[in-house]
Each structure stands twice: as structure tokens, then as C-alpha cells.
Amino acid sequence: MTAHIQIRGLSKSFAGQILYSNFDLDFPHQKITSIFGPNGCGKSTLINMISGLLPMDSGQVLFDGKTLEKTVIGYVFQNYRDALFPWKKAIDNIKYPLQIAKKSSADIEARTQELIQSFDVRFDLNRYPYELSGGQQQLISIMRALAPYPEVLFLDEPFSALDYEMTLFMRDKLQAIFETTKTTMILVSHDLDEAVYLADHILMLTRRPTRVAQEIAFTAPRPRQTSTLTSEIFNVVKGQCLDIFQKEIKVLS
Amino acid sequence: MLRRYLEPLTPVVGALAFILIWWIFTWLKIIDPVLLPSPQDSAKALWKGLFEGTLAVDTIITIRRTLYAFVIAVFICVPLGLILGSSARLYRSCEFVIDFFRSTPASALFPLFLVILGVGESTKVAVAAFGAGLLILFNTAYGVMNARKVRQAAARVMGASPTKIMVGVTLLESLPQTFIGMRSGISFSLVIVIVAEMFIGSVDGLGQRVINAQMIFNMPEMYATIFSAGALGYALNLLFIMAERHFVHWGGK
Numbered sequence: 001m002t003a004h005i006q007i008r009g010l011s012k013s014f015a016g017q018i019l020y021s022n023f024d025l026d027f028p029h030q031k032i033t034s035i036f037g038p039n040g041c042g043k044s045t046l047i048n049m050i051s052g053l054l055p056m057d058s059g060q061v062l063f064d065g066k067t068l069e070k071t072v073i074g075y076v077f078q079n080y081r082d083a084l085f086p087w088k089k090a091i092d093n094i095k096y097p098l099q100i101a102k103k104s105s106a107d108i109e110a111r112t113q114e115l116i117q118s119f120d121v122r123f124d125l126n127r128y129p130y131e132l133s134g135g136q137q138q139l140i141s142i143m144r145a146l147a148p149y150p151e152v153l154f155l156d157e158p159f160s161a162l163d164y165e166m167t168l169f170m171r172d173k174l175q176a177i178f179e180t181t182k183t184t185m186i187l188v189s190h191d192l193d194e195a196v197y198l199a200d201h202i203l204m205l206t207r208r209p210t211r212v213a214q215e216i217a218f219t220a221p222r223p224r225q226t227s228t229l230t231s232e233i234f235n236v237v238k239g240q241c242l243d244i245f246q247k248e249i250k251v252l253s
Numbered sequence: 254m255l256r257r258y259l260e261p262l263t264p265v266v267g268a269l270a271f272i273l274i275w276w277i278f279t280w281l282k283i284i285d286p287v288l289l290p291s292p293q294d295s296a297k298a299l300w301k302g303l304f305e306g307t308l309a310v311d312t313i314i315t316i317r318r319t320l321y322a323f324v325i326a327v328f329i330c331v332p333l334g335l336i337l338g339s340s341a342r343l344y345r346s347c348e349f350v351i352d353f354f355r356s357t358p359a360s361a362l363f364p365l366f367l368v369i370l371g372v373g374e375s376t377k378v379a380v381a382a383f384g385a386g387l388l389i390l391f392n393t394a395y396g397v398m399n400a401r402k403v404r405q406a407a408a409r410v411m412g413a414s415p416t417k418i419m420v421g422v423t424l425l426e427s428l429p430q431t432f433i434g435m436r437s438g439i440s441f442s443l444v445i446v447i448v449a450e451m452f453i454g455s456v457d458g459l460g461q462r463v464i465n466a467q468m469i470f471n472m473p474e475m476y477a478t479i480f481s482a483g484a485l486g487y488a489l490n491l492l493f494i495m496a497e498r499h500f501v502h503w504g505g506k
Contacts, residue, residue, distance in 0.1 A: 053406050075410040082403040086503030087425045097411040130506035148411070 002064075004029040004184045005050060005152065010059030012042070012049065018209045019045060023059070025203075025212060027152075030182040034195035036241065037205030037213070038248050043188045046210075047154045050186070051075055063151060071152070072101075074145030074183075078157040080137040084129040090140045091125040097148045115143050118180065119173070135166035139173070146177065155187045159194065171198060172223075179222055192245070196238050197224060204244045213244050290473045298473035299480055308462070312481050315446055315459040318374070319489070322381035322442040323435075330386040331431060334393025335424060344394055351391050359384030359445055363453060377449035384445050385438035392434025396427025429497075429504035436493045443486055459485070 003026030010023040019042045027033050035043045048054040050061050052068045053075075063071040074097075077083035084093050094115060098108040116125070119139065129137050138158060145153055158174075159167040175198060178185060189195040195202055196218055204213040218237045220228050228234055272292050278284055279291040290298075302308030337344045359380055366383075370376045400423055408418045450460025459482045466475035497504065 051410055053410060072412075073410060075407065077403055077407060079403060082401045083407045085404060085422070085425075086506060087428075096408075100408075100411050100413050100417065128503060130503055144411075 003027060004064060005186075006062045006065075007050065008060045008062075010049065010061070011057045012045065012054075013057060020056075020059075021209050023210070027184065027186060028201065030184055031200040032178055032185040032187060032198050033201045033203055034187045034189055034199035035203045035205065036189060036192060036195045036245070037210070038207045038245070041205045041207050041210045041248075043205060044156050046205075047156060047186055047188055051154050072148050072150050074148070074150035074153040076138070076141050076145050076153070076155045076158045078160055080134070080141045080161070081129075083141055084137060084144075086129050089126050089128055090132060090136075093129065093140055094125070094143045094147055097144060101148050111147060115147060118177070119143060133166075134162050135170060138162060138166075138170060142170075142174070142177075146181070146183070150183060153183050153185045155185060157188055157190055160190060167194075168226075172225075174198065175223060192238060192241055193229065196234060196241060197229060202237070202241055204241060204248075207248050213248060216240055216244075287470070287472060290476060294473045295476040295480070299477035302474065302477050302481075307457075308477065308481060311457055311459050311462045311478075312485060314457045315443070315450065315482070316485065318378055318446045318450075318458065319381065319439065319443045322378045322446065323385055323439045325378070325382040326386035326389050326438055326442070327435060329382075330390040331393050334390045334431070334434075335397055335419070335427070337390070338394035338397025338427065339419065339423065341398065344398060351387060351394075355387045355391060359441075360448055363449065367453065372454045376453060377446055377455070380449060381442040381445035385442040388438045388441055389431070389434040392437070393427060393431045396430025396434075397423055399430070400426035429501045432493070432497045432501055432504075436490065436497070439489050439493060440486060443482075443489060447482060 005025075005027035007023065007025040010020050010025075011018075012020045035046065037043055045054060049056045051073055061068065063073075084090075085096065088096065091112065094112055095108050098111060103111070121139070121143075123132065123136055125140075129140065132140070138161075142158070155174075159170050162170060171194065174185075177183070187195065187198060189198075199218050202216045202218060204216065205211070206213045216237060218233075220231065220233050275289075276292050279286060279289055299308070303312075337347060362380055362383065363376070366376045366380050370379055404422050404426060405418055408422045413421065446458070447460035447463075449455070450458035450462075451464045452460075455461040459478055462478045463475055463482070466472070466478060
């Protein structure tokens with residue numbers, strides 16, 4: 001099977017410092033890929049370039065052979081407070097990408113209802129984002145990102161601003177969405193447990209100039225549960241990742 | 254028990270104390286009664302001026318001039334601020350000129366505007382609009398420049414066009430700061446209009462009324478006019494705070 005996202009010859013420098021140089025990478029279809037690596041290796045920069053938020057110095061990114069302009073993507077930002085539109089009610093935030101795509105109001109309504117049902121939302125969506133809890137806001141962010149049926153969903157440390165209880169809940173919510181929609185997901189995480197728990201593949205990056213140190217598969221069956229976190233296969237994979245990670249940090253010191 | 258009943262009166266305590274002290278001063282004749290008439294006499298003058306005399310007419314004329322100036326300033330300077338603020342380079346190149354004229358007392362420009370526009374309605378309105386406009390301009394530009402980039406990025410990732418982002422995100426994002434500019438702008442506009450009415454061959458308006466009262470030494474009338482001008486300034490500010498709460502309900506959240 002061909003790759004879903006194909007990155008070729010990507011280069012990026014910041015203030016004369018080379019971050020990526022002639023970087024090639026493929027992301028598979030219908031999988032969750034976690035990106036993990038040392039601080040400053042450019043994990044967020046990478047997904048920002050793929051999603052068009054940051055310009056690359058050179059290189060090409062194709063989605064199923066198409067350019068970004070012809071591709072519908074979703075992006076969940078780390079800081080939901082800064083990413084949601086506070087002047088729109090929660091429900092209108094979810095509808096926003098559908099309005100941008102010029103869908104008919106009947107379609108917009110239908111899609112919104114569908115999302116509300118699949119997420120089993122029980123709080124009042126006619127409130128403004130700032131009236132909702134952090135977890136509820138990030139849930140709205142995720143619903144907004146998923147509304148236009150994105151081909152790829154990017155998540156930049158989506159749960160790092162949430163408390164632990166909410167993080168566990170949201171991980172499972174995200175996993176459930178993945179199981180029903182099979183949307184290709186690219187997740188940047190600072191938390192190795194989370195990176196491994198959610199992923200089919202963990203992409204371990206080196207420090208600058210960044211390369212892929214190793215790609216590790218995590219094949220534990222879904223739906224994964226809290227017990228997955230203590231299973232043998234989880235610990236083996238996490239151990240492998242940690243080894244690579246520590247080697248990378250050692251090079252630095 | 255008594256305390257709870259008196260609690261709602263807290264905000265008026267200061268005002269009552271002020272009037273009481275004023276009354277004691279005039280009663281004990283600490284200040285020459287010609288210079289400081291009693292609160293009763295001033296209140297009577299205010300009442301008579303509003304309902305029998307021309308104080309109400311003068312107040313309305315001053316309101317009209319202030320609002321004209323304000324509306325002109327908003328229509329020119331909000332769009333200009335949006336354009337300036339959306340390009341950091343453009344703003345930097347104009348920053349000195351804006352800061353310079355903003356720091357120039359607008360009243361120093363009266364003679365210049367008199368030469369250009371003559372002794373009439375337009376000079377008063379133009380100087381006030383000029384001063385208020387600069388306040389609105391740089392506040393709007395600041396609002397745009399300091400707008401959080403994440404929301405614009407979020408809209409871009411969802412496929413919004415640059416115009417859609419400008420109108421649907423950046424403009425709203427800068428609105429809290431724009432409102433601060435407008436609130437300062439309308440207060441400033443009132444100040445300039447009143448000064449203009451005092452000194453630029455005016456036959457009506459609160460400013461002219463104060464000067465007239467001073468010339469014929471009609472102190473109760475003068476206090477009544479000052480009070481009317483104060484109430485006007487206060488009301489405009491209050492109106493704006495209410496408008497702000499309604500239109501920028503998300504501000505500071």
C-alpha cells in the first residue's frame with residue numbers, strides 16, 4: 001500500500017540553524033502515528049509544515065498524491081483557549097469549517113447532529129467556549145477539526161493542558177473516534193506513555209538536524225484500556241522508545 | 254440586619270458626602286457664596302436650564318458634535334488600523350508619524366484647522382475627529398498586531414481565504430482593543446468639542462455656555478453647565494462600557 005502522506009526533500013532552517021535537511025518521510029493510511037523526540041527537534045514544526053501553517057524552505061508534501069490545497073485536513077491545537085473562536089458559540093465553532101467549505105445549511109445541520117451523537121455530548125453547545133471546562137473546550141476543538149471529514153487529523157499535544165482525569169478520558173474518546181472513522185492521525189506528544197498508548201507507529205526523531213532515529217510499531221489490540229498501560233507489550237515498546245530517546249539526549253551532553 | 258439594608262447604598266455614599274460637604278461649606282460661608290453657590294441654587298439652575306431654558310438644547314448640540322466627530326473617526330480609522338496592523342512593516346514605517354501626532358495636543362491644531370476650514374461647525378468636528386481618530390487608529394492597529402496568531406492559523410488550516418480570515422477572525426480578535434480605542438476616542442472628542450465651543454466663535458454648545466456664565470458671573474448657571482458636561486461624559490463612558498460588554502462579551506476571558 002502506498003503512503004498516505006509523502007514527504008520528499010524537506011529542508012528547513014531557523015536563524016542559520018539547520019532543522020531539517022533533505023528529509024524524507026512517509027505516513028501510512030488509516031493509522032495513528034505518534035511523533036516523539038528530544039526537545040527542540042522540531043516535532044511541532046514538522047506537522048506545522050505538513051499542514052501548511054509554516055512554510056518549508058524547500059521540499060514537497062503530497063497527500064495521496066495531491067497537494068495540500070486539494071486536501072481536507074483537521075488540526076487540533078495544544079491550546080484550545082487560543083484556537084477556538086470565543087465570539088462564536090460552541091456549536092457555531094463546530095460548524096465553522098463546514099461554512100467555510102460552503103456546505104448547505106441542511107448538510108451542516110446534519111453533520112453537526114451526527115458529531116454530537118457520535119461524541120455523546122451532554123453539555124450545552126449553545127454556550128460560549130469560555131463558559132466550558134478545559135476538557136469540553138478541547139472536545140469542541142476536536143469536533144470542529146473532524147467536522148469536514150478530514151483525510152488527515154493533526155494533533156499537536158492535544159491533551160497537555162488538561163488535568164490527568166480529563167486526559168485519560170480524552171485519549172479514549174480519540175481512540176474511539178479513530179476506530180469508527182479510521183482517519184489517518186498524526187500526533188505530537190511530550191508524554192511517551194500517551195505517544196505509545198494511542199499509536200500504531202511511534203516515530204522517534206533525533207536531535208537537530210533532525211532525522212528519523214527509528215520507527216517502532218505498537219500492535220496491541222484496540223480498544224486499548226488502562227490495562228494496556230501495564231501490559232508486557234506496552235512496556236517492551238515503551239522501553240525501546242526510551243532507549244532511543246536516551247541515546248539521543250546523551251549525544252547532546 | 255440594618256447593615257444588610259444599607260449595603261446597596263454603598264455606591265452613593267461618596268456622592269452624598271460630597272454634596273453634604275459642599276452644603277456645609279456654603280452654609281458656614283467658608284467660601285464666598287458668589288464663587289460657590291449652594292447645592293440647592295445650583296440644582297435649581299440645572300433644573301431651570303434643562304426644562305425652561307436652553308441647557309438641554311446646548312447639551313444636545315454638544316452631543317451631536319461629539320458624535321459626528323466620533324463617527325467620522327471610526328469610519329476612517331478602524332479600517333485604516335486594520336490595514337496598518339496586519340502588516341508589521343507598514344505599521345513600523347508609520348509608527349513615528351502616528352505617535353508624533355498622537356502626542357501633539359490636538360488643541361494646538363485649532364489655528365491650523367481654522368485657517369483651512371474657517372470658523373464654523375466643521376472645524377470643531379474636524380479637530381475632535383482628528384484627535385479621536387488617532388486614538389482609535391493605533392488601538393485598532395495594536396489589537397490586530399497583538400491578535401493571537403493561533404486563531405488565524407486555525408482558520409487557515411480549515412481553508413478560510415485571507416479575506417475571510419481578516420473579516421471573520423482578525424477583525425473580531427482586535428475588537429476588545431478597538432473598543433478601548435473607541436472609548437478613549439469618544440471621551441477625547443467630547444473634551445475637544447467643549448474646548449472648541451469655548452474659543453472658536455461658537456454661539457451654542459456647553460463650552461460656550463460655561464464661558465458665557467463666567468463672563469456675566471452667573472455662578473449657579475456655570476455650575477449647572479459644568480455638571481451637565483460631567484454627566485454627559487459619564488453617560489457616554491457608561492454607554493460604551495455597556496456596548497463593550499454586549500459586543501465583546503469574550504474580552505478578557
